[in-house]
Amino acid sequence: MGRLVAERLALPLRDTDADVEATAGKPISEIFVDDGEAAFRALERAAVATALTTHDGVLALGGGAILAEDTRARLGEYADAGGAVVFLDVGLASATRRVGFNRDRPLLLGNPRAQLMQLMDARRSFYLEVATVTVPADGAADDVADAVLAELTARQSGPTSGPEAGA
Template sequence: MSGPASRARVVLVGPPGAGKSTVGQVLARLLAVELLDTDDAVERREGRTISDIFIEDGEPHFRALEHAEVLRALAEHDGVVALGGGAVEHPDTREALLTVPVVYLEVSMAKALPRVGLSGARPLLVESPRARWKALMDSRRPLYQEVAGLVVDTDTEPVERLATLVAEALERGDLRPRSEA
């Protein structure tokens, strides 16, 4: 990533329903830092929901906004950053993520879909949610794995335990940027 060095302490990636925002809130509390959710940041900056951005301007426009927000977060936010599920699809985002500690929160479809619901709030999952979620994961799983220094399965462990696992890995120095591996 060009420009100033990253300030983000840890970044959480994964599909919708993995628990990025939920685990991120607890992890931020444990680390005594703030959580920045890039989806929320895009919505605040744009003054409209992600669903509205998709409908009014299309997915490519949203992805450009998302990429800019991720780069801003990595450069300016000294805490936990939770990325939207598709952020890793942008090659420059993946390159930037190699410079920070990244945790891939893995989840099964059986656990993810009930967590996200089937409302219009998840524009990519509105039509044929199971088939769409599987297709998204088939394309995104290798990208999550590419940037992650740690993979955590969120299916069975409570949120507090997941956040503790990440905090302990950071404290031990086991969770480092992929560029340092």
């Protein structure tokens, strides 16, 4: 989704999962196996912190990045400074189709559907806490990208002062 939005806005895309893999020199699944989730999460927090201060474009975060309190704080500061934080609100059926039952996703081992549901439930309130824009993301990728752009446009043309500004 990030790629489509970035292309339509003619902005560069940066993916913090790719940053983590570049820093570690190995895929995320290997980081989990070799170093553990805590090591991965530390790399992820650092990648998000760096990207938020150095990247001028569309930034895609890994699904679990939102779990870190310092990441949520940084996203809040970014939003307070006028940046848009978009939550793509996807249902279980769509998430299952997108993710599949990919065994390269360490947090989905065992019963992938149940694990995915648990992860989504644990993360949703955090996404809503920091999002300045929430877009239902169960449709086709092009339709979701269009909805993101429409919401961003509406946000830019919205109020410039008062309690709603920057929301």
